[in-house]
Amino acid sequence: MNNNIWKIAALALVLTACKSTPMNPAKVEDSSVTKPISNSQNNGNDGSAGTNKIDIKTVDVDSGKDQLSAAELAKRQIFFDYDSDAIRAEYKDLVANHAKYLAAHPQTKVVLQGNTDERGTHEYNLALGQRRSVAVKNALNVLGVSDSQIETVSYGEERSKQNCADDDCFQHDRRVDVVYGQ
């Protein structure tokens, strides 16, 4: 966990460094429709660092879209054991990667959709799926993501495969999906 916090801090520093660049406030709107200025170009304009923070946000959104397609953020499913909301060790990095991104992009919103397998009642499974999405939210909170960026919801068993014969099949249904908003 500490390791992850350091990673976030490091990433945040890098992103902050990359942010502090655009020269001309009038180009704010344009930058969203034209190709974003590359980081290297930005770094070449350090002289204007910190002159306008509104500009800085615009560049973040564009660079963020690139990052969202990056490999470490493309994984958006966290699987759980039966009747459990504990995040397994193998998903700590996945959660940490999303936490880094969200902490660095406080305007970005994410929906955590909890899911369960079909065993049990629809409404109780909705509550169990919610417990899983809350577990992921709590992990994101610890890694610096604000509550205002996260909505936890549950689909319960509503998207489960039906008539599973073994746990490999049920396993697929016991998950949280990380869904990015606009």
Place this chain on the structure above:
Amino acid sequence: MMNILTMQTAKNHLTGIRWMLSTFFCTGVLVWMFANPAQAALEIEISGGSAVQIPIAILPLAEPANAPGKSRIHEIISNDLKGSGMFRVLNTSGVPSLPATAAQIKYTDWTALKAQGLSIGDVQQAPNGNLKINVQVMDVLRQTPLLQSTYTVAPSQYRHVAHLIADQIYEKFTGQPGAFATRIAYVTKAGKRFTLQIADYDGFNAQTLVSSNEPIISPAWAPDGSKMAYVSFEKKKPIVFVQSLYTGERKAVANFKGNNSAPAWSPDGSKLAVVLTYGANSQIYTISADGANLQQVTKSSSIDTEPAFSRDGQYIYFSSDRGGRPQIYKVPVSGGSPSRVTFEGGYNVSPRFSPDGKYLTYIRNDGGSFKVAVQDLGSGDVKLLSTGSQDESPSFAPNSRTIMYATRVGGKGTLATVAVDGLVRQRLSEAGGDIREPAWGPAQAAPK
């Protein structure tokens, strides 16, 4: 081992009766449709029966050639009475001549058959395209009229009138009200398409209320039968809607951050218990039926869900894992300390009361099998009633005699009913899709 006196199978095919409802309006992903009778054929399978069944003869009525539907009145009444498990409908093929009027009845024919009741009558054309349906039921032993029932109605009310008459016969012989002239709501899933439907209790006259590509769960009838609350995922999250059956007016009454689910009406219909999460676990709230006046009822870090009002409206019963495994608890509607209700079994959820307040039904996980349980609130006795392994959503008939629930047969979701004494079972299944989440509606008024 109880005696099983009858083992019957009846297959009913839907006839083309449509409810006289106002036009619904369209909104978002939802499409309103009138019933397509061909899609809604439900099969009814009946097994079991009461140890003591009342022998009764239900004679065919003289009917005009253009009487609606494939099933005749005497067939509908017979199916209702047989399905209750309380009656044995007699084969009358050996009787030399069947009476059309009370004056023609030769009582020795019927005492020879050991009939206790005998139903006769006719259907006549009436002005304005209406039908005049007339049924008389005789007490064979006393040789006196027991019941005289006449309805002049539109042909669309044909099946409804037959169910009403069956209710009257049931009540005359058993001393308890019937629940044949009632409706149910349920959810179907075919491919990726979900629909919320309402139908007669026997699956006839099915009509789609809501249709969506996202899940629909937890339909709940308002106590007066005029509105339905349910949960729709059409906005990619669970939101509680309330909708008028007759005008189609529809409102999101609980649409807060996180989940909004598990609507349950207060007995007076003024408010709903709902489950909200915001950013944490499921908790129970109450909210006015129009979405105002939100009040938190439970405050825990556990799961609290599946609320149900007690019949006096003073308590909310609910499922909670606050003690480790899910059990049923109750809490005053105004809030306060919950107390535990179920102690037998390691997993009990989905509480629902019988309308007479005498029973609580719920789902018990019995060694990995989810079954319908019923608890006698007077004696505290608990019985497991259902035989499936994934049974859920129990819901009482308005006469408190029968519980409908969802089960799976051959990998497909179907609906089933079981008498509260466990002696009679019926199964309804729709050809094609999956059917789940039944809710038995309140008794329907007689047509005027």
